[in-house]
Structure formats: structure tokens, C-alpha cells
Amino acid sequence: MAGLLGAVKLLETSRMRMPSIGLGTWPMKGAECEAAVEGALGLGYRHLDTAEMYGNEVEVGRGLKASGLKREEVFLTTKGWWDKSTGPALRAAAEASLDRLSTPYLDLYLIHWPSPQMDLPGLLEALAKLQQDGLAKAVGVANFPAGLLSRALALGIAPIACDQVEHHALLSQEKLLKVCAAHDVVLTSYTPLGKGRVGEHPVVAGIAARLGVMPGQVALAYALAQGPRHGAQVSVIPKAAGTARQTENLGAAGVFLSEADLAAIDALPKDQRMVNPDFRPNWND
Numbered sequence: 001m002a003g004l005l006g007a008v009k010l011l012e013t014s015r016m017r018m019p020s021i022g023l024g025t026w027p028m029k030g031a032e033c034e035a036a037v038e039g040a041l042g043l044g045y046r047h048l049d050t051a052e053m054y055g056n057e058v059e060v061g062r063g064l065k066a067s068g069l070k071r072e073e074v075f076l077t078t079k080g081w082w083d084k085s086t087g088p089a090l091r092a093a094a095e096a097s098l099d100r101l102s103t104p105y106l107d108l109y110l111i112h113w114p115s116p117q118m119d120l121p122g123l124l125e126a127l128a129k130l131q132q133d134g135l136a137k138a139v140g141v142a143n144f145p146a147g148l149l150s151r152a153l154a155l156g157i158a159p160i161a162c163d164q165v166e167h168h169a170l171l172s173q174e175k176l177l178k179v180c181a182a183h184d185v186v187l188t189s190y191t192p193l194g195k196g197r198v199g200e201h202p203v204v205a206g207i208a209a210r211l212g213v214m215p216g217q218v219a220l221a222y223a224l225a226q227g228p229r230h231g232a233q234v235s236v237i238p239k240a241a242g243t244a245r246q247t248e249n250l251g252a253a254g255v256f257l258s259e260a261d262l263a264a265i266d267a268l269p270k271d272q273r274m275v276n277p278d279f280r281p282n283w284n285d
């Protein structure tokens, strides 16, 4: 990944290389989204997260173009929505995403959510074919709990490089981190700030005040620390519309928490799930 600025770590696995801090783009749309993407890339972000469902792929593509960066300097993820339950439907969704993003390839293409009616082998075949055809450099899943990810890996159909799930200081992913560590799968933490709520917790705010950093930075540093602590690879994709918080979130790469601070945050509740739609899978799988 050429041109990566600052201290943001580059995660490297057998299947992909991904900057450990990316910009989440949901629910931004229109001019706000385009400006946020262009601005973030100007600050040094080199990883963008979007999805068919966000309705902002055109703007993400425009922001990327406006940044003046070369396509290969930026790691770009998008996802096919859960109603694409067969291989052909997912293939068509990926091709439509490429059109909207105005790019010849994706760095990572994900199944956005599992669904009860999905043809899992067929979807994994479509992912493998997207990679073989050069439309996605890496492929993976999102919102797959540990059991479902294990079964998908055991099928051996697609080289699953990533599982993107909700993960933050108020929601642990211990079981999934073990599966990811054993199979060289990156766990990408979405909603890593708990939509801002992690930093509002007095324990997190107190640590931030003592270290002279911002509470959101402590939230992100804690999520990132779960990689080395579990022998796994963890990235975070905080969403911030404006320059101040984008800068702050990127700066989390330089924040390191002591064992005592990690232990204090370990003791917080770990069951505060914030993204839980009707069509969610069995999280205890």
C-alpha cells in the first residue's frame, strides 16, 4: 500500500494487506459524503468502507477521484446486501458497485449480512470467482458469528480474508477473535466508537484525561489492542464527517494503553450491541 502516512499500521495476512484504521462512510450521502472522503484522504486515511446499502458509492468514488490519489494507494471495501442470497445475484451486485464507485477493482468485497435463505456455497463460489476475475483483490464476510464463519471457512470454497463485525469496548468478540486468529482472518471492527458512547464512559474518559488524549482515541486504541492481545489482526473503521474528528481518530494509531488501562476497560460491560436489525443472525452461534 504505497503512500500510507503516519503511524497507521498495515495489517498483513496471507490474503490481504489492509491499513488498520479506515473511514466508515455510513450514513453519509451526497456532498457531505464526497467532501468527507476527499478530506479524510487528504489527512492521510488510506482505507474507505462503503456498501451497496449505504447508497453512497457514487460519492465515495467521486471523493476518491477528487483526492488526486492513485487508485492503488487506497484500500476500498464495499459489500453486497443480504437480499443477494445466490451467487449470480451477488455477482451482479458486485459489478453494479464497481460501476457506481467508478473503479475497475475492489480491495475487499464482503457479504454484508448472512440471511436464513442464503445459498452459502453459491455465495462463496461467487466471491472466489470475483477474486479470480480480478474484480476484488480479497473477499470476505460481515456479521458472521464465530460458528457460521467456521462453517464457511470449512467449506474451503472462498479465501475469506475478513469478517467485519460490531466490536468495541462495550461489546466483546472473544469467540470470533479466536476463530479469526486460527484462520488468518482480519476482524474489522465496525461501530468501534460505539457511536460515540464508548468515549462517554467515565472510565474511558478518565483514562483519556490522564493520558492527555481524546476519549474517542482511547476507544479506538482499545479495539485495536484486541488484535495483538488475541494473536489476531484487528482494524477499525470509525465514521466521522468532519476534519477534527477524522484527525482525532487517525491519531488513535499513536495511542498505547498500559496493561492497567486495558484491564480497567476490560471490566466494563461487554454486551452493549448497537446494530441489531430484525434479520440478524444468531449472535451466539
Ligand SMILES: NC(=O)c1ccc[n+]([C@@H]2O[C@H](COP(=O)([O-])OP(=O)(O)OC[C@H]3O[C@@H](n4cnc5c(N)ncnc54)[C@H](OP(=O)(O)O)[C@@H]3O)[C@@H](O)[C@H]2O)c1
Pocket (backbone or CB within 6 Å): 023, 024, 025, 026, 027, 049, 050, 112, 142, 143, 164, 165, 189, 190, 191, 192, 193, 194, 195, 196, 199, 214, 215, 216, 217, 237, 238, 239, 240, 241, 242, 245, 246, 248, 249, 275
Ligand atoms: N457491516 C455492517 O453491517 C456495518 C454496520 C454498521 C456500521 N458499519 C461501518 O462502520 C462504520 C462506523 O460505524 P458507525 O458509524 O455505526 O459508528 P462509530 O464509528 O462507532 O460512531 C460514529 C459516530 O460517532 C461520532 N464520532 C466520530 N468520531 C468521534 C470521536 N472521535 N469522538 C466522539 N464521537 C465521534 C460520529 O459523529 P460525526 O460524524 O458527527 O463526527 C458518529 O455520530 C460505518 O460508517 C460503516 O462504514 C458496518
